[in-house]
Amino acid sequence: MDKMDRDILKLLQENARMTISELSKELALSRPSMSERLLRLQEKGIIEHFTTRVSLKKIGKDILLLIQVSGLKVPVAEFEEMVRQEHDIIECHRVTGEVSYFIKAAVSDVGSMRKLIDRLIPYGTINTSTVLNSPVPYRIILPDEEGYE
Incomplete structure (x- = not known):
């Protein structure tokens, strides 16, 4: 490049x-x-696909959640299939350390948040944080400048 x-x-x-x-x-x-x-x-796979960013608030998803899942009670494949099917989940990342997964989800209201958490509880220990604001909601990603021609 x-x-x-x-x-x-x-x-x-x-x-x-x-x-x-x-x-x-x-x-x-x-x-x-x-x-x-x-x-x-x-x-080369550098550009994976073209997409559109959607305003969560403008489509009625007013609450952004960051959810930590630890102490998984089911096989990994079962949990990952469930989160793929869950429409409120925007991202899910399997990570190292005490926490097994970090999930980013968007819901319309507190009732929807409760229902999502209730659906996740059977799978492990759930720790949910509500996003108050996002000082860096999106960042352009570029490779390091070193090594350019």
Whole structure:
């Protein structure tokens, strides 16, 4: 990867709907060269997919939760299948240490939060935190600058 690839990644993370023409204009690169670079970034798996960020509040998911699961009472595969099916769960990460999983979930109200926690309790020890605010709700991710051509 070079500086141009890094710049492409930054622009696409700011706005994934940028067209090849817009990217080409912004970075002063021909459209065929831009298309080739994008294809290469996708083939290497650096760009996994294009997506849309949705405002949780605007779709009625006013409560953001961070849930720790420890002391798993069921096999890992069973727990992971359950969380894949749970529509309120946004992310789930298996981790090392005392806690087995960190879950990020979004619910509409306290009643929905209680129901989600009740559904999780049979699987292990649950520790839930409510997010008050997010000083870094999303960050553009770029590779380190060292080693660029």
